Amino acid sequence: MEIAIIAHDGKKADMVQFLNEHSDILNKKNITLISTGTTGEKVMKAGFKVDALLSGPLGGDAQIAARVAEGKCHMVLFFRDPLDKHPHEPDILMLMRLCDVHNVPLATNAATAELLIRAV
Numbered sequence: 001m002e003i004a005i006i007a008h009d010g011k012k013a014d015m016v017q018f019l020n021e022h023s024d025i026l027n028k029k030n031i032t033l034i035s036t037g038t039t040g041e042k043v044m045k046a047g048f049k050v051d052a053l054l055s056g057p058l059g060g061d062a063q064i065a066a067r068v069a070e071g072k073c074h075m076v077l078f079f080r081d082p083l084d085k086h087p088h089e090p091d092i093l094m095l096m097r098l099c100d101v102h103n104v105p106l107a108t109n110a111a112t113a114e115l116l117i118r119a120v
Contacts, residue, residue, distance in 0.1 A: 004064045004076045005035045005043065011079035012039055016046045018110055022117050029120055036060030061091035068098045076106045077113045
């Protein structure tokens with residue numbers, strides 16, 4: 001199962017904390033993590049194996065959206081910062097739309113991510 005992890009700058013620490021809290025689930029299952037570039041760097045430093053794509057503003061969100069459309073990505077955990085502006089907002093909206101179109105579970109906060117990861 002491929003799970004994409006993405007976190008805006010103000011939420012990267014929250015993502016690392018979330019992954020640490022659920023490492024038992026992530027390590028016991030046949031799960032592959034992919035991420036946008038900067039999130040991937042932070043997650044790798046925390047000891048997780050992750051395939052980091054481009055940074056979000058440089059096309060990483062679009063790369064993950066393409067994997068969703070191709071049926072390769074099965075879940076997206078996207079810790080968004082709703083109080084900040086993001087120059088790549090169109091890519092973010094495209095990713096969210098494609099998750100809806102292809103019926104891929106999408107969590108945009110830790111509470112929803114908790115429910116999804118426990119369902120794995």
